[in-house]
Amino acid sequence: MEFTLLAAAMLGVAAAVGWLAVMHHGDAELRASTRDLIVIGALAGIVTGRIWAMIAGGTNPITHPVDVFMVRGGVDPFAASLAAVAAAGWSGRHEGWTLIDAAAPGAVMGLAGWHAGCLVRNACLGSTTELPWGWATTPGTAARHPVELYAAALLVLVALAVTALWRRGTGGGLATTVAVASAAGVRAVTEPLRPVLGEGRTLGYAIAAVTAAGFAGVLWWRKPTADS
Amino acid sequence: MNRRRAVAMVAATMLLFSSCGSASTPLDAVAEIPPITPATLRSRLAASPQPVVVNVWASWCSPCRSEAPLLRAAASEWGERVVFIGIDVRDTQRGGRGFIGEFGLTALEHGFDPSGAVPADLGGIGVPLTYFFYAGGELAHLHRGVIDERTLALWLDMIAG
Numbered sequence: 316m317e318f319t320l321l322a323a324a325m326l327g328v329a330a331a332v333g334w335l336a337v338m339h340h341g342d343a344e345l346r347a348s349t350r351d352l353i354v355i356g357a358l359a360g361i362v363t364g365r366i367w368a369m370i371a372g373g374t375n376p377i378t379h380p381v382d383v384f385m386v387r388g389g390v391d392p393f394a395a396s397l398a399a400v401a402a403a404g405w406s407g408r409h410e411g412w413t414l415i416d417a418a419a420p421g422a423v424m425g426l427a428g429w430h431a432g433c434l435v436r437n438a439c440l441g442s443t444t445e446l447p448w449g450w451a452t453t454p455g456t457a458a459r460h461p462v463e464l465y466a467a468a469l470l471v472l473v474a475l476a477v478t479a480l481w482r483r484g485t486g487g488g489l490a491t492t493v494a495v496a497s498a499a500g501v502r503a504v505t506e507p508l509r510p511v512l513g514e515g516r517t518l519g520y521a522i523a524a525v526t527a528a529g530f531a532g533v534l535w536w537r538k539p540t541a542d543s
Numbered sequence: 544m545n546r547r548r549a550v551a552m553v554a555a556t557m558l559l560f561s562s563c564g565s566a567s568t569p570l571d572a573v574a575e576i577p578p579i580t581p582a583t584l585r586s587r588l589a590a591s592p593q594p595v596v597v598n599v600w601a602s603w604c605s606p607c608r609s610e611a612p613l614l615r616a617a618a619s620e621w622g623e624r625v626v627f628i629g630i631d632v633r634d635t636q637r638g639g640r641g642f643i644g645e646f647g648l649t650a651l652e653h654g655f656d657p658s659g660a661v662p663a664d665l666g667g668i669g670v671p672l673t674y675f676f677y678a679g680g681e682l683a684h685l686h687r688g689v690i691d692e693r694t695l696a697l698w699l700d701m702i703a704g
Contacts, residue, residue: 320691372612373646381605387689388609438693443704456701510696512616 320387323432328357330428335421338478348410349418352403353425359402361386364395392502393519400495412488419494420478426498427470433463441508462508466501473497489534496527568644576631576639579654581664584628588680594702595626595680598651599662599672602631602638606689607671611646617695618650624703627651632659632670675702 331353339346366376368389374382382388403422407414433439440450441462449458473494481490503520588595598614600607618627629651631639639655642648654661662672666685673686675698683702686694 369609374608374612379605379608382609385606385609385689387691388606389613389692438691438697440697442700452701510693510700512613512620512692512696 319436322435323429326432326435327425327427327429328354330431331421331425334424334474334478335418338420338481339417345414345417348407348414349421352407352414352418353422355406356399356403356422357425360395360399361390363398364390364392367391367394392516393523396499396523412486412491416481416486416488416490419491420474420481423470423474423477423494423498427467427474430463430467430470433461433467439463441505441510460508462505465508466505469501469504470498473501485535485538487534487538489531489538492527492531492534496524496531499524499527568647568649570637570641570644573640573644573649576636576643576653576655579630579656579661581661584630584654584661585664585680587628588676591626591676591680592678593624593626594678594683595628595674595676596699596702597628597630597665597674597676599630599632599667599670599674600642601634601670602642603634604670607642608646610671610673610689611642611648613690613692613695614651615646615648617699618648621699621703622650625699629653630656630661632656632662675699677702 332350335346335349335353339349362383365383365386365388368391369376369379369382371391372389376383403415403418407418439461440452440459442460443449443457444460445458446460448461450461451458477490477494477497480493499520503517503524506515506517506520509515584597588597596617598610600611614627614629621627627650629643629648631642631653634655634657636655639653643653656662662668662670665672665674665682667674667687669687671689673690673695674682675684675686677683684698686698
């Protein structure tokens, strides 16, 4: 039995919860609420993404319910993302955008932690490269991009930017939509460097990034100004 | 949302799920799995001009079920450059053929090893196991447990890219 995937997931949760603790250190109630929101979103995303991947792979989740727990067999990222956002939105519906916006930077930092967890899983490498920072798995083999660390680094920058946006008190869903657009953008940029079976998911991530950026643009344009 | 509507949605979802997945090849259409020994596999590996992926599986192994669709996709995509061999261990012929049929793993060669001698000879314990061999039979990597898409794609690229 291999527990490296669980260790990487725990690193992601630790990064998210840790960042929320830093962000909301003076407000224990907000800290707990945002943490719960992220955990609910993550669980909903993993379960839905796994079930969707099972169906796509030809396994019936009703007749083989145990397979849902075999997360390593695949989690569909699009179904998982939609379910995570929907579950978080549903859970935080009574607070409007306030709670979801307050959780968004932590969610992005959690994603960064998940990608950095490739170090635990020994799964950081992507396509071959001649750049000096390329890694080789064994001596004599071609160096490869540490693509998951690129993603982790970019997501940390996104989390810092979204935190700054949230601290400016823009509210109204702007921090959330910017976080979704940026996270999808990071995946779209790094996806071509990842080893995949089939066509890859670059186009899907790019569409998600552009769509979320469009929503963010609308929210930015409609946000109330100081003199209104 | 009221309770009745929620129950109706869950029932509709379950109906949808129950119509998804299932055998892609009838059992009768899956041939008997030929027996394989450590010696025959080693000679097959040594003589192979192409890289080889050896996956050790069993029909009673739940983790094997979750990685089977990945192996089917990999064999479909890389089958012209890489040889895929499945070793069905500690299993019955009927169980093994049913597994191959259910997941449509007909693009892989399969060997039947009821004693589990092949993975023992290759230094592996348990199922599933996935071995990646360079052309000529040199072992590049042994992955223990369920393999994920990234790891499978990375090592395919390593041995055949």
